[in-house]
Amino acid sequence: MLILVANLGSTSFKYKLLDVSGDLHAADIRPDDRVLARGAVERIGDASESRCEVTIGDYHNVYEMPVPDHGIAVQSCLDQLTDAQHGCLKDASEVSAIGFKAVHGGRKSGTFLVDDDVLEAMAEMNAAAPAHNPPYIAAMKLLRERFPDLPLVAAFETEFHDSIPEARRVYATPPNWREEYQVQKWGFHGSSHRFIAERTAELLGRDDLRVISCHLGGSSSLTAIQNGKSVMTTMGMTPQTGLPQNNRVGDFDPFALPLLIERSGKSLEVLLGELASEGGLKGLSDRSGDLRDIEAAAAEGDAKSALALDVYVEEIRRHMGGMIVAMGGVDVIAFTGGIGENSDVVRRAICANLQSLGIVLDESRNEGHRTEGPLHVESSQTQIWVVPTNEEWIVAKRTKQAIGN
């Protein structure tokens, strides 16, 4: 049974074609052995050309081309998979389902076959997830039109956080906003944090762990995981909140807005658009939302880029402190996502001076490390790991279950 998983990130499109035959929960399953093809497009919508990468069996190609939106990225994925020379499918009908790492379904939190109601529930949340929901809806509609017989499944990112206790889920709003308007802390990056929960339990050989999963990428969030379940997370009602994101603001005081309207003469809509596309690391650095550009500029002495890095790290450490208190300690800190897996600079800054908490990074192990492996010194009470995420594996498992049902 083949499942194509589509992961439309805020800055990227990634896909994997996976063979999900047999028992997927067996201990000896190695998710990477199940991947028949994979591809990625980075820097979607950037002024510069997007970097595209595709691997199908032994065929591997990296090239640059303009990819202005996610629709074109999905189209090129299908073209690659069915390409007469290098493709691995004669026809898209060889795929049993397409699973989407869908972001915000609001009233629909879980894994569902995509139908009109699911698309409507996502559209109701467009205003809450403007960088994520519209491209997913567009891609789902495009694929439904092109392959009307192919089941499409939405595995929503909020599902993993359904276990968060009430006291960490509600905002202190006027009464009934949660019931009437679904205003609550939903949490996102559920597939990634769930993968980290499963993988750290495998790596340490026990599942009674207190883990802080640091998903740091185009969008970033931390999740506290206790005994495999999400118990606290940094994102709230929308994926704009929590840590500063690539170009989205992170936590912000809503009462700044009326004042901003008055002083800037801009409408609420314009200001919200700016907060969701010109803020975050991009706004702070006044340069780029991509950490590679910011690190390079900071290393050359650019003060705004250095500040962007500092703010990002401070916010991560602040939330980490709250999570350590909430769980009464931490057994594993796991770094994942494009930044978590690649940036030794950010990891070092996050772990600096935490000896008194029993958290000690081995700086030489950390340097240049990009693959799965431990980064802590032998005597550190808390283990520190890089664990490359595998959101697609989680989505594939949930998709198989959904079409089975």
Ligand SMILES: Nc1ncnc2c1ncn2[C@@H]1O[C@H](COP(=O)(O)OP(=O)(O)O)[C@@H](O)[C@H]1O
């Ligand atoms: N080598 C690298 N060093 C530092 N940061 C990196 C590196 N590669 C990627 N990144 C960061 O990771 C981000 C992409 O992360 P990813 O998790 O793939 O994003 P998305 O939110 O689109 O799913 C980029 O925007 C960039 O900030």
Ligand SMILES: CC(=O)OP(=O)(O)O
């Ligand atoms: C919230 C979310 O899913 O973010 P991204 O895919 O951009 O990492």
Ligand SMILES: [Mg+2]
């Ligand atoms: Mg992502």
